[in-house]
Every structure is written in C-alpha cells, then in structure tokens.
Amino acid sequence: MKDNERSSGSLHFRVEQLADGVYAAIHKDGGGAISNAGIVDLGNRILVFDTFLTPQAARDLKAAAEALTMKPVVLVVNSHCHNDHIWGNQVFKVQADILSTVATAEAIVSDGPGKYEWYRENTPQQLVELQASYDAAGDPRERSELSLWIAYYQHLTAAINELEVVPPNKTFDSRTAINGTARTAELIEYRKGHSSSDAILYLPQDSIVFMGDLLFIDSHPYLGDGDPDTLIENLREIQRIGAKIFVPGHGPVGAAADLPVLVEYVIACQEIVRGMIRGGIGKDAVDAVDVPERFASWQQVGFFRSNLRFLYGRLSEIPRD
Numbered sequence: 001m002k003d004n005e006r007s008s009g010s011l012h013f014r015v016e017q018l019a020d021g022v023y024a025a026i027h028k029d030g031g032g033a034i035s036n037a038g039i040v041d042l043g044n045r046i047l048v049f050d051t052f053l054t055p056q057a058a059r060d061l062k063a064a065a066e067a068l069t070m071k072p073v074v075l076v077v078n079s080h081c082h083n084d085h086i087w088g089n090q091v092f093k094v095q096a097d098i099l100s101t102v103a104t105a106e107a108i109v110s111d112g113p114g115k116y117e118w119y120r121e122n123t124p125q126q127l128v129e130l131q132a133s134y135d136a137a138g139d140p141r142e143r144s145e146l147s148l149w150i151a152y153y154q155h156l157t158a159a160i161n162e163l164e165v166v167p168p169n170k171t172f173d174s175r176t177a178i179n180g181t182a183r184t185a186e187l188i189e190y191r192k193g194h195s196s197s198d199a200i201l202y203l204p205q206d207s208i209v210f211m212g213d214l215l216f217i218d219s220h221p222y223l224g225d226g227d228p229d230t231l232i233e234n235l236r237e238i239q240r241i242g243a244k245i246f247v248p249g250h251g252p253v254g255a256a257a258d259l260p261v262l263v264e265y266v267i268a269c270q271e272i273v274r275g276m277i278r279g280g281i282g283k284d285a286v287d288a289v290d291v292p293e294r295f296a297s298w299q300q301v302g303f304f305r306s307n308l309r310f311l312y313g314r315l316s317e318i319p320r321d
C-alpha cells in the first residue's frame with residue numbers, strides 16, 4: 001500500500017488521498033466499480049465525481065466519502081454518459097443533486113433505457129461465452145483479460161434487478177464553477193473526444209484534474225464512441241491548464257506526462273491503419289496486428305483491436321467535399 005493510500009474496505013476500489021480533502025477511488029481488478037471516481041470536500045459540501053458501474057460499488061463509494069469527510073454527499077457529477085460511470089447514480093439520488101452537461105443528460109435519457117435492456121437480456125449469455133473462452137484460454141495474459149470481463153458481467157448480474165438508470169437532475173453547458181468554503185471545483189466540457197460530451201473536474205488550488213474517460217492510463221482506451229482527432233486536441237488543450245495530478249477514467253493516478261502518451265497511442269493506431277489501407281490490406285487483418293511495444297503492457301487489449309477496426313472504418317471513408 002502506498003503512503004497516501006487508505007483502505008476503503010471495499011472489494012470494488014481502493015482510495016488514494018491526493019490532497020487534504022481530495023481522494024481518488026481507483027477500481028480494483030475483479031470488483032464492480034470498473035471505472036474510477038473522485039471524492040472532493042468543498043468545505044461546506046461533498047462532491048462525488050462519477051458513480052461506477054454498479055449500485056453495490058456505489059454504496060461503498062458513498063460510505064467511503066462519508067467516512068472520510070464526516071459529511072453527506074450532496075452533489076454528484078457524471079463525467080459522461082457511459083454506463084460504467086453512471087449506473088451507481090441511484091445510490092445518491094435521494095440526498096444529492098446529480099449534475100452533468102446538457103448533452104450527457106440528453107444521452108442518458110435517450111439511450112439509457114435501451115442500454116439497460118440490452119444488458120438485462122444479454123448479460124447471462126455474455127457470461128457463459130466469456131467463461132467458455134476463459135476455460136479454453138491457455139495464455140495467462142488472455143485469461144487475466146477475460147477475468148476482468150467475467151467480473152464485469154458477474155457484478156452486473158448481481159445488480160441487474162435493482163438497477164435503475166437515473167439521469168442527472170441538474171445540467172450545465174460548456175463550463176461551470178462550484179464554489180465551496182474550502183475550494184472551488186471547475187467543470188469543463190469537451191465535446192466528441194471520447195463520447196458526445198465529456199466533462200473534466202479541475203481543482204485549481206490543488207492542481208488536480210479528474211479526467212473521466214478523456215484519459216486512460218496503462219489501459220487501452222475505448223475510441224469507438226468519439227472522434228480521435230478531437231480527442232488529441234482535447235488532451236493537448238487540457239495539458240495547457242498546467243495541472244500536476246491527473247486521475248484517469250481507467251487506470252492508476254497519473255501526471256501531466258500521461259496525456260501525451262495517450263496522444264501518441266491514438267496517432268500510432270491511426271498510422272497502423274493508414275499503412276494497412278495504403279497496402280490494400282483488409283479490415284479483418286487488424287486481428288493479427290501486434291500491439292506496439294510502447295503499449296504492450298496495457299490492460300484491455302481487446303479495445304486495441306476494436307479501436308483499429310473503428311479507425312479503419314473512419315479512415316477508409318471516401319472524403320466528401
């Protein structure tokens with residue numbers, strides 16, 4: 001355990017203190033959090049940034065926030081619309097306002113019920129298939145990747161009957177500041193980099209940014225719901241804020257140097273795909289492409305192949321003027 005790490009007592013996440021009153025809740029492999037969250041003591045009120053994939057992980061998050069700060073959580077921010085960041089909302093809805101950008105709230109309202117139904121219908125089968133692949137896999141790396149997804153679907157199975165898709169009840173557009181007696185939190189929206197709308201949480205006094213899924217560290221990002229060139233622009237713009245500590249949506253707490261690594265990753269993937277298209281190599285050949293050495297140790301290698309497929313589709317489109 002690192003010096004600044006606290007036992008959360010949860011199987012879903014560990015807590016890392018980043019400053020006095022600022023904590024990152026980092027997903028534990030095998031747990032039902034799946035993504036990272038933040039706990040920020042604004043002085044007169046507590047803010048939680050993102051609520052994980054499942055209500056059971058979110059209950060532990062709420063308990064950890066209250067135990068660490070001795071105050072109730074009265075404000076929750078959803079960074080973006082993806083289920084692994086918002087399906088814990090229901091745990092907070094009675095005592096807290098849930099805030100997101102207008103576009104994120106619209107996406108949750110329009111797509112949330114359909115996504116929930118998909119998982120309700122398909123989770124049992126997904127679990128059977130993943131377990132069969134796990135049993136057949138010989139490679140330990142492949143097994144460990146599959147075990148992450150097995151945990152994902154197992155925790156969803158446990159949650160699915162109580163799960164409620166709770167959309168935000170408060171929204172903002174572009175940017176907003178939340179002033180507390182101890183610190184101010186700034187929320188800044190970036191559009192279409194990772195999803196239709198992604199908000200980061202910037203704490204200027206502490207030089208900390210909670211990035212949501214605009215940043216993945218030591219983990220392949222999911223590019224398929226955004227625009228890769230916009231993501232690169234967003235990362236470069238956020239870098240110019242000059243903050244020191246960056247909490248990604250997935251992976252360990254990082255630093256400013258982690259942002260250009262993700263930019264490099266996106267460019268490397270684009271180059272691979274451009275090379276394939278130039279050489280007349282078909283899309284299905286992405287399955288045989290090795291992960292570049294620089295990113296070889298990253299988790300979620302399945303996203304690497306889906307990212308290449310996604311980029312192949314985009315980059316082979318005939319440009320229209």
Ligand SMILES: [Zn+2]
Binds near residue numbers: 213
């Ligand atoms: Zn996401």
